[in-house]
Amino acid sequence: GxxxxxxxxxxxxxxxxxxxxxxxxxxxxRIVRDLESGDLGLDAALGLYERGVALIRLCAGQLDxxxxxxxxxxxxxxxxxxxxxxxEPGA
Numbered sequence: 001g002x003x004x005x006x007x008x009x010x011x012x013x014x015x016x017x018x019x020x021x022x023x024x025x026x027x028x029x030r031i032v033r034d035l036e037s038g039d040l041g042l043d044a045a046l047g048l049y050e051r052g053v054a055l056i057r058l059c060a061g062q063l064d065x066x067x068x069x070x071x072x073x074x075x076x077x078x079x080x081x082x083x084x085x086x087x088e089p090g091a
Contacts, residue, residue, distance in 0.1 A: 021062045028055045 031052045035045060076082040 021059060024055045024059050024062075028052055028059070031055070 031048045034040060035048055035052075040048065
């Protein structure tokens with residue numbers, strides 16, 4: 001009932017915009033609690049599981065992009081510390 005409706009609303013975001021990382025993680029935590037409760041029917045549980053997998057992929061992609069934007073501390077040719085951009089995956 002209630003848990004399934006919450007997942008359906010989040011999955012149907014207008015314009016296909018991805019939720020922020022924090023919102024995706026909060027929804028994922030709710031999904032895990034709902035699945036662990038054991039109060040769901042098979043169809044509802046499968047729907048939540050599929051939504052959870054999509055959220056995990058979304059979060060992993062956002063983390064990969066964030067990591068690519070970080071800078072790595074390196075030592076330049078003069079022996080001084082310098083910041084160098086980390087190459088983005090697939091760049």
